[in-house]
Amino acid sequence: MVDLSHWNLTIPVGATIIQTRQLQTYESKWFARNTDGSITFYAPSSGAGIRSTPNSIYPRSELRETLPDGADKEANWRLGSARVHRLSATLTVDALAASKKAIIGQFHGASTKPPFKLQITGSTIYVQYRPQYNGEEKKDPILTGYKLGNRLAYSAAVTSDGELTVTVNGEVRKYQFDVASYRGDRWYAKAGMYSQQEIGGAGAGKATFHSLSMTHSDRTEASEVVQQAESQERHRQNPGALVPVRGSAGRPSGELQL
Numbered sequence: 001m002v003d004l005s006h007w008n009l010t011i012p013v014g015a016t017i018i019q020t021r022q023l024q025t026y027e028s029k030w031f032a033r034n035t036d037g038s039i040t041f042y043a044p045s046s047g048a049g050i051r052s053t054p055n056s057i058y059p060r061s062e063l064r065e066t067l068p069d070g071a072d073k074e075a076n077w078r079l080g081s082a083r084v085h086r087l088s089a090t091l092t093v094d095a096l097a098a099s100k101k102a103i104i105g106q107f108h109g110a111s112t113k114p115p116f117k118l119q120i121t122g123s124t125i126y127v128q129y130r131p132q133y134n135g136e137e138k139k140d141p142i143l144t145g146y147k148l149g150n151r152l153a154y155s156a157a158v159t160s161d162g163e164l165t166v167t168v169n170g171e172v173r174k175y176q177f178d179v180a181s182y183r184g185d186r187w188y189a190k191a192g193m194y195s196q197q198e199i200g201g202a203g204a205g206k207a208t209f210h211s212l213s214m215t216h217s218d219r220t221e222a223s224e225v226v227q228q229a230e231s232q233e234r235h236r237q238n239p240g241a242l243v244p245v246r247g248s249a250g251r252p253s254g255e256l257q258l
Helices: 221-237
Strands: 007-010 031-033 039-044 060-065 084-095 101-108 116-121 124-129 138-143 151-159 163-168 171-176 188-195 204-217
Touching: 039 188, 084 101, 084 188, 101 151, 101 204, 116 151, 116 163, 124 163, 124 171, 138 163, 138 171, 188 204
Parallel strands: none
Antiparallel strands: 007 060, 031 039, 039 060, 039 204, 060 188, 084 151, 084 204, 101 116, 101 188, 116 124, 124 138, 151 163, 163 171
């Protein structure tokens, strides 16, 4: 099962937040629990009560990182609070709204301009990132030829030195953040279906997550690579199994609210 102990959820109806404690047993058409332990996120563009969150014009069924103590407190961490901050997931994108765009993972900060987003546009997966705080967004296609319903495995790891490593289905890209410009910013992870079709438009976004993990770790890059390889091998041998990317030295989300 996907560990929901350190996430809250925003659903598209009323842009309502389902807090961490309630989320442990929550289920709806926006957040469906499947018999294999996966979770399907559904975000229609129109319908009764469909709304966007403040500073947005799009619907979402999306998780937001919280502290793992069950206190319903949002996690906010600095780059320097751990050596590696890693968001990992395996999922299928099942449907896209009329815009053919959706965000399936991101690191957010205090600004309305997130430092990192992983976005699908049609059949292409893009890394979208801002090297400097509130600066220009760069866009890099990391995977092309994606077909709806196919499995995606992604990992986004940012170090205390500002190096961002993104892996999607084995394709690896490295980028660099200006640590000085982000020094005062506090980040948090988000994942799910954040459709990029305006409210009132046509269609719906849907994605099914089979595994999801957010860790803050002091492990070396080499040990991270070994763990990822072992995880991928377990998934290859048993594709239907949940494969959380997590190790004994990793801490779950937001233990570092510094």
